[in-house]
Amino acid sequence: MIALIIILAVIVILFLIFIGIYNGLVGLRNQVKNAWAQIDVQLKRRYDLIPNLVETVKGYAKHEREVFENVTKARNMAQQVASAGPATRAQAEGELTAVLGRLLAVAEAYPELKANQNFLALQEELTSTENKISFSRQFYNDSVLNYNNKIQMFPSNIIAGMFGFTVSEFFEVKVEAERIAPKVSFT
Incomplete structure (x- = not known):
């Protein structure tokens, strides 16, 4: 009788551990999805700012057509x-x-544009958005790291394999030239 109670207790404990690991994996997977969605929110904000910035610069730099098209x-x-x-x-x-760095570099050649309040407001908004994008990417990569660690470590890797949890991809720059930030000065 005592052996049966011990066996049942072990089974219940293992079941609770199983549930805890599974729920932890689901939570981490959802955190990765949420972090990715936050990147989308910030990128959408940047996409919405770009036409206004281009139009403002266009008014001053009419002969820079190639930059605007790019x-x-x-x-x-x-x-x-x-x-x-x-x-x-x-x-x-x-x-x-x-x-965008090239567009802002074009603006550098037009002192009256650099003094335009609309341009300055758009530039500040773009800078703020770029910072938010950076933070969102960092949060996403941190979430991916936690999730990937959980699905690759024992014993959660067993449960992850049973239920089809797969490794998520990091948001990273793979081309070395893209790692170099454009140098733009508005002084």
Whole structure:
């Protein structure tokens, strides 16, 4: 009788451990999804700012057509890959950041533009959004790290394998040239 009670107690404890591990995996997977959604929110904000910034600069720098076209093309490309994985998304976002740097460099040549209140407000908004994007990417990568660690470590790796939990991809820049921040000065 005592042996049966001990066996039942062990089974109940193992079952509770199983439930705890499974729920932890689900929670971490949902945290990764939420972190990815936060990146989308910030990128959408940036996509909405770009046309206003381009139009403001266009008014002062009419002969810089190629720069404006490149910004628009990079923005559209980044929006088209919005449902792609982190690697594809990182590449498109890196290209967009580079052309935005060139657009802001064009603005450097126009002192009256640099003094325009609308341009200054848009520039501040873009800077703030870029910072939020950075923080969102960092949070996403931290969430992916926690999730991937959990599904690869014993004993949760057994439960993860049983229920099809798979490793998530980090949001990282793979092209070395994209790691270099554009140098723009507004002084």
